[in-house]
Amino acid sequence: MPLPTRDVIGILTDNLRLRGSVLPIPARRATRWARELDLPRGGETVLYTGMMYQLIPYIERLVRLEQRLGDSPLARFSGVARRVNRFVNGAALIARPSAGERAEYDRVPTNVAKLLQQAGVEFGYLYEDDLYSGALAHDLGADAVVATHAQRVARSFREHGVKEVITIDPHTTTMLRTVYPTLVDDYDVRVRSYLEVLAERAVPAQTQLSGTVVLHDSCVYARYENVVSEPRDLLATTGLTVVEPTHAGKLTWCCGGPAEALYPDKAAAVASRRVEQLGAAAHDCVTMCPICLVNLRKSAGETVRFRDISEYLVEAGGDHAKRSQI
Amino acid sequence: MSTVVHRDLADELRLIGSYDAEACMNCGVCTAVCPLEIALLPRRLFRYVELGLADRVRDESETVFSCLLCRACEESCPAEVHITENVRVLRHWLLEGSH
Structure with missing residues (x-):
């Protein structure tokens, strides 16, 4: 049995509103992939992960838990879980993937950074300001929360002087390129997937x-x-x-x-x-x-x-x- | 059995976002290509909206939230209905619960 939809969506959107991600993980975990690459902070062109690959092992842990809970009497208390989650970052306490699971998905942003460097692309990274795009909340129809979050991301781009963003995954690409212009006034950021950037360079x-x-x-x-x-x-x-x-x-x-x-x-x-x-x-x-x-x-x-x-x-x-x- | 008709339902959805399901011709291509093989989505659901059958839409909440938003239906839609955006608008309406 799936958990009650409204409570699950409520937890995800509460997390985005209060903590900047549907599944908040510590910045040191989300940025670990870049540790040995010595990427410059910020710049006009940045590689933007939207934390998607880094989040996958955490999401997997949570989904497994969700399936177990859905089949247990505890499913009746999902509303309580939502209320508690507003005060305690429950996901961070529950979802604890192994180092091996994290490394498997952290490798992708590292790969992309190396490929762009090999292609001669100059870019920086926003580190702890490389925020989740809000993709899942947008898909679920939580428009008000996503609109506020998009303003937060756009403000970060302005503060860092970002003019061009190179994305790694399709969901972040469509959020930043197609959805954000409908949510943020004067949003003037060129957004391309690294696949488009590399194909154009034809290395x-x-x-x-x-x-x-x-x-x-x-x-x-x-x-x-x-x-x-x-x-x-x-x-x-x-x-x-x-x-x-x-x-x-x-x-x-x-x-x-x-x-x-x-x-x-x-x-x-x-x-x-x-x-x-x-x-x-x-x-x-x-x-x-x-x-x-x-x-x-x-x-x-x-x-x-x-x-x-x-x-x-x-x-x-x-x-x-x-x-x-x- | 009586049915309550919510006559302004489609208008209410158009206030939320870009809702254009009235262009649906009810041809069924969307249903034929749906990876979830959901018979309801999207054409019957859209018909419920056009007829103002809000309770029927609410009863199908799980179906609305099951949609993958993969746009397989939209790619093949001869009326070029923005099906996924319509589903997203319906989700917003269901979540808001202000009806």
Whole structure:
């Protein structure tokens, strides 16, 4: 049984309003990936993670707990949990992923920073001011909370003198590029995904990879932001053979992830069907969204191997220390 | 069984955001391509709104919040209805509970 929708949404939006993220985690955790990169603070162009990849292991822990609670008598006390959460950051106390789980997803922003550096892009990072975009709350219809949060993010951009933002994931991209201009007056920030930036630079790969991969398009990249050719152009430089699944590009099939916060079982059913489609095309699948990655990976078990596109691009870019067998 | 008709429901939704479901032709393409295979979403739901059947919409709250917002339906909609934004507006209306 799912937990009562109104209480779950209430906790998520209370967190965004009071603590700046639907799932507040300490800034030192969210910025740990950048520790050894020595990225300059701020600047006209910044790499903006929106904390999405870093949040995934925490979200996974919470969803597992939510599923257990939903099947227990404690589900009746979700309203109490919401009231307590206003005073105590419950998520931070409950969701404690292992260092290994965190490292798995922290690697993606590190990869992207290295790829941009290799392509000669100059950029900074906002560290503790790299805030969550509000994507989930926006999807859930919590418009007033999201509007206030968008003002907070835009104010941070102004204070740091940011004119251009390079994003890592589709959900942050569409929030900053398409939604924020409708919520913030005089919002004048150029927003591009790193996939678009890298594709435009067309940097040749240093190493040719071998193997066949199937590409899973993100619904948000493909249908909201028209990012379809860029991942294909980038993978074409790596030497990999890229095959298309049933339902590709603008007709891609959802991973089910957007339903996970409220209805994990429905999310799993959609993911299972997509894994079948992808597995019929190849054993190795490339994703470009943290939600897709975790949801499909969880559904597939060992049947299909899912990896973020940045992993392949870094390997082809000559970072031999990170190479692994495709 | 009596049905209460909330005649201003569609107007109320248009005040919340960009709600354009009245353009729906009820062709069913959206239902055919939905990864969740939800028969209700979105065309029957939109019909409830146009008819002012607020209680029916409220009864389908779980369905409204289940939608993946993946836009598979919107990509194929011949009337170019902004289906996902309409669903988002309905979520806002349900959450606000001011009706």
